[in-house]
Amino acid sequence: MASSTPSGNLPSGLTDRSGSFFKLIDTFALEIGELKKEMVQTSPTADKEPMDLQGLESEVSGVYLQSPHCGGVGVERDSGYDSLRRRMSVLDRLTQTHPVWLLLAVSEEEASHILLKQPPGVFLVRKSAALQRKVLSVRLKEDQSGTPISHFPVRESQYTFSLDGSGISFADLFRLVAFYCISRDLLPFTLKLPEAIASAKTQKELEEVAQLGAGFWDSALCSQRRTSPCPRRPLSRTLSPQRTNRNREVEGSQQRLAGAHCDSAPPTLRPHAPPPSFHLERRHSSGPLCFVNPLFLQTHHHHRCEDDPPSRADIKSDNNLENAGNASVKPSSSSQGSEQHVDKIKLNGKSHPPPPRPPPPRSMPRRRPAPPPPGPTAATTRPKSMPEAVAVSTKQQQPSCRRPAPARPPMGAKHSSPSKTASSPIPVPSNPPPPRPKKPDLEAHRCHIALDDETIAKALSRAKLPPCQPPPAVPADALLENNAGNLSIPNERGRQRLSDMSMSTSSSDSLDYSQSPGFSLGLAPSPSLHLNHQDPVEDSSEDDDDGEEDEEEDYGVGLETDLEMRLRPSFKVRRRRQRVGVSLGGGSFILPRALKGRFRKVSGMLSSFMTPERRAVKRIAELSRDKSSYFGSLVQDYISFVQENRGCHTSGMDFLQTLRQFMTQMKAYLRQSSELDPPIESLIPEDQIDQVLEKAMHKCVLKPLKSVIEVALHDFQVSSGAWQRLRENLALAKTKKPQELGVDGAVPPDPVAIEKICHKFLSMQKMYSPEKKVSLLLRVCKLIYTIMQDNSGRMYGADDFLPMLTYVVAQCDMPQLDTEIQYMMELLDPSLLQGEGGYYLTSAYGAMALIKNFQEEQAARVLSSEARNTLHQWHRRRTTQRSVPSVDDFQNYLRVALQELDTGCTAKTLVVHPYTTTEEVCSLCASKFKIPDPENYALFLVTEDTSQQLAPDTHPQRIKAELHSRPLTQIFHFVYRRVSNLNLCIPAVMHNGNCL
């Protein structure tokens, strides 16, 4: 089995199974093609979308977009998503509901306590204190080996997760668990999702479940769902006639589809993918599946039914479930208790969950205890059914998809990501995408993907069915719907954008007074513009620019796997999802050419090729732009503060240190807080987390501030006179022969090589990431080394290298290198300082220091004592800084807008401590805004429709915190403006704002 295969040789693994795998895909691609045709015929009327859709897709999508009414979750936004959401894959469900089963803090005892009440197959993931590892705790069958619960340790190796003893590794925990829901590999049987999760039909339902957190296990939701088999046709009160009709339509088409399917598909499918062989194959799929496995995962979904005899029934019931889902928000569960429960939750859930407050403990914000299980926990009648219903989407993708589609043509993360490195720099739109409310768009994206997956899944499952059996009606339905959904993607995007905008507006933070939340990144438009403009600049060094480009687009960094690299070429050009599918087919990867045209569905998987690291970084970057999140508001406030207060630092070093500290603190915050959803531990192996966070911080903080930092550093140099001195010394050093700089025997680079090195330095300047800069520096060093060695055949140590580097730096004559080095020295992740990058960076610093002191050195042959001291200080600073500072220092920003009748608004970010009173803020404003008559001004809290003057003794920061902690985040701004009448001190309405 897979388990024995060593992970790591991806290529071979791929080829092993590629043959039959392709066939399989081929077959269901065929199916899909046919289904699609069917669909077009059946649902032409459905399309009411004003949007400009293309051909089939528009028509098909119409069906889906409308069905939402039945989904009727009462979603505030485009209800269209709901119908799409219905179809969710195991992975999707898992990802959504991780607060339920991903209980890292739970002890073995507690886990056993929870699982004992559950049917076999139900599981938890927790962290074992003894092993210091994550373990998968699974409820076994009663008769098995005496122990009712078994614990399988999870192995986290570089970038992957796998079960101990298995050769199948996964990009993240969700994929791992999802896989084991479908294939048992080394488990005694497949995992089973709790019924409530498995049978949930809407996003909302999953959210409800997720909200319970660990409390789910004791809740009515858990026990009741489990015991009540879903009625076939749950009639929900919300069932609308319209919907019913639609259902009928759909059903009709399903049947037709089924028929067609029966006729054509099975024969084709049969020979290619007979169940047994597939079985084998699946087991085969060991090894380094990591980034491929999503594909497999989907595949397996389908097969799941084969594994389980009852699959048919399952399918049917699923179908019913789906219908039910369409018809009503409520799941089909019959018990009143659960319904009430759901309702209650819904109320809460309606508004987006409040962002965690200031220092949110990582613990279990959502895991509140739930009411004790009312009913007995009878074993489910259809133990293995849920995966079926579940088989659809992939929340996994969601992170990748979550971006404003229209705004960014390149569709960075998802599709272009793979193409990155290989591709030439692509100009990225300079306007950062508007902050997107996470819930809504996640869902939307997920939907697309889900559909894709489901399509595949269904097709696969049919492929496995015995030829004569009439295809289950439901799957056909599902297919149809899926296809529709899939096709409608472009459309969805369009809509989504609109709704996103409105969402983001409502969730924006007070600090953006003059700009709509959509532009919150606009705070830093110049830096990004800057970057973007520069990026296209040609550089002779191969992928340097590309590398940076990568970061620009999807945050990916140099860690891509080989697989990814291989995939890249084919992705390059494709921006659109549909085409991506095609390109995949054509690419070196897997799909046979024959599939290209019709196999669009697969495209959904592509996003899963994005490494977990990328997804995590991307997610964090998004969070950082979301001012309704606490993290986002900290980051954005800090960024705007820095932009507006360049002068507040005493030196470039001081400035950089503050930045470094901020990043370190934000990393610490992210690790402790629960704002990241899913938790980063589930995506990234523990030992990689810090470095991923570091990358994310570069993206969130350094990228928008790059130009500001550059200018500030340069200004400091100029004003201190260092710039001028450096220029002079550089000019002098440039005239020196290598020997005069200490080179002894080694052959120096010729002018051509120097030119090349200069180019590398220039491209280094364009990077915002200290790590990227360092990696370019390493290339320079490598080049120098190569030249030295090529010319002598021997190897050189520092005695030869350092003088040569000094010579090269002098020859390059780039005074700006000094600030570059400073930037790297101060901002580089402290953990990298000991490595090769740190070494050569130190060498570069040393070389530059020698040059800076060249004249003195000529006299004394020694560095000035001043330089020496600097080095000592740097050493001390950088080694002591390792202790993690607190977040508090960076919570102290408040953005206040000055509103003048004639000139409109200007906003400033001020340092305001938690206990700073409104009165003090007012006087601060008066001086910052240069108000001649401060007595006529006051601070107001302005929300959408209200404006309240704050009493002098209130604390604006507390008010802000309070507002942030409310379940429904509203827009609010602090406005400093003229008081119309001098009726001061209308007590602040904020009830607890100032009383805390």
Place this chain on the structure above:
Amino acid sequence: KSGRELGTFCFQDTGVGKSSIVCRFVQDHFDHNISPTIGASFLTKTVPCGHELHKFLIWDTAGQERFHSLAPMYYRGSAAAVIVYDITKLDSFQTLKKWVKELKEHGPEDIVVAIAGNKNDLGDIREVPMKEAKEFAESIAAIFIETSARNAVNVEELFQKISKQIPPLENPEVDSNDSFKLTRQPAPSARRCC
């Protein structure tokens, strides 16, 4: 074993036979398919020690006088320092003493200091008696060993000794850093620096 990175840096006076030693060391590395480094001035070497794997990150420092002032940059954060002298050159031993002094004054507090007398294959033209060097080492609580770059004598031992002096981590965990392991090995050669 837990992979653990130890900053280590090496001093050496110039002309102690430097490059040949480092080159040899690096070439041995390449023989073992160790991830190639940029050049011979930064090297890594992994030594198993109890439950841990100690990965030495070896920073070579330039020996010339004019670069001495950069030394603090190199020894910052180091867990260990290897100071090399040439047993056939008394001068190099005097320089070593200066380095020790510098380290004691400005170096990290708990840095492990090792003194390596290189070229012990040239015992017949020795200028620094082993006894004297050993006593000096003891006086500063430093590790002492004589090595031969040419004959690859005692290089491995040098690092083993350092490894043993590194305080163990609190809770040793399992780690998969084995890829860095270069255990077998006719130890390269003593390094001039390091």
